[in-house]
Amino acid sequence: MTDLLAAHRDRLDAALTAIRSRGYHSAFPESPSPRVYGETAAADGQAAFEAHLGTAYAVETPGARGTVVTEESPFGIKLDVSYPRTVEAGLDELLEASRKGLTAWRNAGVDGRTGVVLEILDRLHKRVFELANAVQHTSGQAFVMAFQAGGAHALDRALEAVAYAHEEMSRYPAEALWEKPAKGDPIRMQKNFTVTGRGVALVIGCNTFPTWNSWPGLFASLVTGNAVVVKPHPLAVLPLAITVEVCREVLGEAGLDPNLVTLAVEKAGDGLAKPLATRPEVKLIDFTGGSEFGDWLEQNATQASVFTEKAGVNAVIIDSTDAFKALTGNLAFTLALYSGQMCTTTQNLFIPAGGIETDEGHKSFEEVGAGIAGAMGKLLGDDARAVEILGGIVNHAVISRLELAGEYGEVVLESREIKHPAFPDAVVRTPLLVALEAKDSDVYGRECFGPVSFLVKTADTKESIELFRQTVTEGGAMTAGIYSTDAGVLDQAREAALDSGVALSENLTGPVFVNQSAAFSDFHGTGANPAANSTYTDGAYVASRFRVIQSRRHA
């Protein structure tokens, strides 16, 4: 296992350097180009993905009862992959098997475990095209996005989490000599410090980002000495089944118990997460999903350290700009990407009723809306290009919300149904833009997940900032933005962002978007507002995943 670390030492060291400086870093190339990955990589990956379709996935889960098929592709293709079905009655067996390898895993030591996990990431990278297809057809992300967000970027985030965990575990020496001055000889004690995992970690995956949102917690828990039970969203199992398969393969090859990582697939409606999350063996939980269940976990799974990413009301304040066209282009892309189904997509755009000053002269509230709508029209005008940005609608609940949202105010831009040229049964929609009044906080103060954004008409930027502060403090946010040419306004926005605990993007007009966070540099979520109780990735995200146990004796 030490050999495994040696093989990946450079990758680890570069990641450790990156988290210290938080400048640009990437270990896994984000371009799916044949020039990077080779001529046959894309086709091979697709073939590997297609080979899963209609089969029983070859992964064993202790305590499982029969199999279950749960996925439906947003692109309309038939997946029909069956998985072992975990039910409440099988949890004793699952958790007993899960814990069986813990002592050997602890004894593998910090470097041994780090080597194993880095090898897992490397193997996942070798299957990145297969994973991208699996992410695409479960989440609805278009292929390139699935490759990046679901593959390369997810690997970078996972590596970032492993780097933090490795650094955290390495803060404590393995041994120490304690010499206390005393009359005559000093008093000498020899001490040993051992990193031990907490027990079983549970990862509860989500539908939209099955890998990106699961891997940081999964690998942070694994590398710190825990066993991990992975419970995917019923609609997005395959990417995590592949993940678990790779984990088990590497663990087995290293002479460790493959059951240190297990896959617990439930049938939608089985309600497996609650009994699983409150089991005394479960000491760590990572969850991405709705606020209702996230809050429930925080309040009820009190035997565990719980890391949640939930809903929020992401906001952008528009005060003024010296690049109006670029502003509208930047926002249009943000709202359109993956049909606004990112936890980081802007929902609320606060714009003064009197309009804003721009490089193109004064723009009224309506002209700002029209500008964004126009940019959206240009971006999504060509169906073949549009589907590669929009992807598919992840599930039926999104469509229901979209259908209702037009009623909330004045429709500035209608949502449009698009036929996918390659997947006739895909469900594709463009974003809806609705203008609201400042008083409509019962609408914009709650998350309306999907391709729906609100242009909120405020008295002035002062009110915009106040509403931003209020909605984020109460409803949470994963992202926030401000457009202003006024240094004083920018300062006020920064202060409001610090007070409400959200990261702020200022005047984004180029190829960086408020809904994107770069691994190793941008923190994803803050843990300082109701949208998430932790961040990807900092010390707090990893430090409580293990404990240090000492022994001492006279030296």
Add this chain to the structure above:
Amino acid sequence: MTDLLAAHRDRLDAALTAIRSRGYHSAFPESPSPRVYGETAAADGQAAFEAHLGTAYAVETPGARGTVVTEESPFGIKLDVSYPRTVEAGLDELLEASRKGLTAWRNAGVDGRTGVVLEILDRLHKRVFELANAVQHTSGQAFVMAFQAGGAHALDRALEAVAYAHEEMSRYPAEALWEKPAKGDPIRMQKNFTVTGRGVALVIGCNTFPTWNSWPGLFASLVTGNAVVVKPHPLAVLPLAITVEVCREVLGEAGLDPNLVTLAVEKAGDGLAKPLATRPEVKLIDFTGGSEFGDWLEQNATQASVFTEKAGVNAVIIDSTDAFKALTGNLAFTLALYSGQMCTTTQNLFIPAGGIETDEGHKSFEEVGAGIAGAMGKLLGDDARAVEILGGIVNHAVISRLELAGEYGEVVLESREIKHPAFPDAVVRTPLLVALEAKDSDVYGRECFGPVSFLVKTADTKESIELFRQTVTEGGAMTAGIYSTDAGVLDQAREAALDSGVALSENLTGPVFVNQSAAFSDFHGTGANPAANSTYTDGAYVASRFRVIQSRRHA
């Protein structure tokens, strides 16, 4: 404030070095000798303490209603200090005042806050004799112990927590330049990272170690940018009133809001802790005390990160020794120190029914008990010397438990009442030793806090280790020990200690005791068994006390 850090830079740097190596380090001399602290220091400190008696303590608490007198000295002297009384109806006012200075405190920055907190520690050190008297007369610790555990060692632990917190906050750069390679010019973003506190932190003090157990959490929360409400145990207010006074004094001098640290004294029975702990403003809680309330906090104050130190069943396994006399002497001191009223005092001594091999030949179970009893008799034979080890009994509940405990099994050593030569009304008792059978786990499996220890007769060392593992896993432990000359047995004990998550002291026969942990080197508690959910002090103890909020813009 930066000047304050400059003034204490060396102290901080030495602490930072110490937590990396976890060798011996101390910043605050533990000897109360006039050679160290000056000829008048002891008398001055005592006078300062006595000046408090019978007065209204000059500390203001927002929202307080009238005053309250709550303390009773275990040494029988009349304290009669009154404090502002905090009641549930005043919490709105208290917490609003508490939060008022948060923005300025955040803006003081990592170094500014660190300087303020190091200055507070320095001022507390200047009042260490006054504090020692206050700790002595509220906890019942004898003077030298109160000086050390309640003064110098408590300051070391506080400094250790501040060092970890400083290091943790310094993991993130204040700014970063992100340059992503792209066709043509790289994409450049300038990023800022700001450490922000979580909000209000609550520290719930205990009766036995009002400073040692409160300061690490208090100062870890304060230095990371939070406001702190200190709620002392009603029987041990004065040491924390002095603490809060010093904090407010230094904050005020630095131009910060003194209400960033407040004292919330309740009348015993007011039940202030529950409504206070569940307020939404309270984001961090540090608690030392009984398991019932500690568990309640963990399960109910889910809006906060909760750090608890609770009850446990500390154990020592006696298998064999090459230094029987030293073993009995070491254990006798451990059991006698502060009448066994330390959360780290050994309760259960597991000894084989067939006895043990020693350097003095074979010793039967009874002879091992007699050896410890004999060493105890020698240690405590002289009353004047005995009271300086035993101190006073902290409260009436301890006496009640002691009176019952003789019924649990065969009394090996009776508890003796001692008249304190200096304090005629002091309540002083020597430890009781009771022999139990292995089957009596309903007795030794629960904490019997106070001067009561059990000699548990086991079939053999294998059973001792098994019972050790079982009782610690179920009942928790702050400390554990093993005496064995057999390398194999030591290995098994280490394995059992790792599995049950408790620190292990091996073959202590010199001037180091299982109930003592040295700041900067020994972790106090592990967070890995039910006795505590965290440790003094590691990364997990500090990392979740703040969040990092970023902003970014095109560079």
